[in-house]
Amino acid sequence: MRLISTSVIAAALSLASVSCAQTINGQYDCLPAGDFTLCQNLWGELSGVGNQSSTLISSTGDAVSWSTTWNWANNPNNVKSYANILSNTAKGVQLQNIASAPTSWSWTYETESEGLRADVSYDIWFGEAPSGVAATSASSYEIMIWLSGQGGITPVGSVTKPNITVAGFQWDLWSGPNANWEVFSFKTASGDITEFNVDLQEFFTYLTQNEGVAASQYVQAIQTGTEPFTGNAVLMTSSYSVALNSL
Numbered sequence: 001m002r003l004i005s006t007s008v009i010a011a012a013l014s015l016a017s018v019s020c021a022q023t024i025n026g027q028y029d030c031l032p033a034g035d036f037t038l039c040q041n042l043w044g045e046l047s048g049v050g051n052q053s054s055t056l057i058s059s060t061g062d063a064v065s066w067s068t069t070w071n072w073a074n075n076p077n078n079v080k081s082y083a084n085i086l087s088n089t090a091k092g093v094q095l096q097n098i099a100s101a102p103t104s105w106s107w108t109y110e111t112e113s114e115g116l117r118a119d120v121s122y123d124i125w126f127g128e129a130p131s132g133v134a135a136t137s138a139s140s141y142e143i144m145i146w147l148s149g150q151g152g153i154t155p156v157g158s159v160t161k162p163n164i165t166v167a168g169f170q171w172d173l174w175s176g177p178n179a180n181w182e183v184f185s186f187k188t189a190s191g192d193i194t195e196f197n198v199d200l201q202e203f204f205t206y207l208t209q210n211e212g213v214a215a216s217q218y219v220q221a222i223q224t225g226t227e228p229f230t231g232n233a234v235l236m237t238s239s240y241s242v243a244l245n246s247l
């Protein structure tokens with residue numbers, strides 16, 4: 001029997017997990033993170049003054065841990081960024097062909113300023129083609145799920161269905177147009193949801209059954225992160241995962 005060289009073991013370990021935290025702080029910096037990509041996405045930074053960084057803590061294939069530290073002032077009604085994790089695997093399936101879409105998100109504010117204005121949210125993109133970059137002409141619908149919305153901020157549009165129950169939680173459903181796509185936002189109606197283990201299929205089914213979304217639409221992208229407006233915080237995700245299982 002041969003001894004496996006230590007360099008082979010080291011290579012296998014580095015494929016299995018990222019153990020050294022890596023931090024990004026530029027406007028459009030991104031980092032590969034197992035099945036995900038972590039991005040700063042400071043698309044609204046010119047409406048404020050401040051800074052933000054995102055740190056990849058660990059990634060083990062389908063699970064990821066990261067944190068975002070932010071500090072923003074000015075224009076309290078403007079989003080400064082959407083620091084997020086994009087799944088590189090949960091995409092390209094038509095709603096009518098999804099068997100399940102399990103997700104798990106454990107997060108907490110390690111620090112948060114008085115009167116912080118920010119959401120903690122999923123941003124999910126549907127379109128007519130199997131693939132398409134989020135927030136482009138390829139997008140038909142933007143589905144947000146706000147697990148937190150502090151400081152009086154509101155989603156796009158207006159409340160069209162108050163206090164509905166989906167996946168065991170109560171939500172106010174907001175809807176309205178944005179650019180060339182339609183937005184549906186499920187905003188928590190019962191405070192911060194810091195432990196979220198659900199099947200996203202329940203939200204998708206709600207939309208096809210009640211809001212006229214065609215089952216032929218494809219899930220093009222699933223992003224998860226935070227939209228800061230003003231204040232400062234350290235948002236820590238200890239564990240996140242998402243999958244799209246086809247029929």
Ligand SMILES: *[C@@H]1O[C@H](CO)[C@@H](O)[C@H](O)[C@H]1NC(C)=O
Nearest residue numbers: 025050051052053070071072
């Ligand atoms: C971010 O902004 C805060 C408040 O202005 C400041 O104290 C901090 O040093 C800044 N951090 C970085 C990395 O620039």
Ligand SMILES: *[C@@H]1O[C@H](CO)[C@@H](O)[C@H](O)[C@H]1NC(C)=O
Nearest residue numbers: 162163164165169170171189
């Ligand atoms: C929201 O719905 C839940 C569950 O049906 C109910 O217990 C609660 O009282 C409702 N809240 C409001 C403000 O209507």
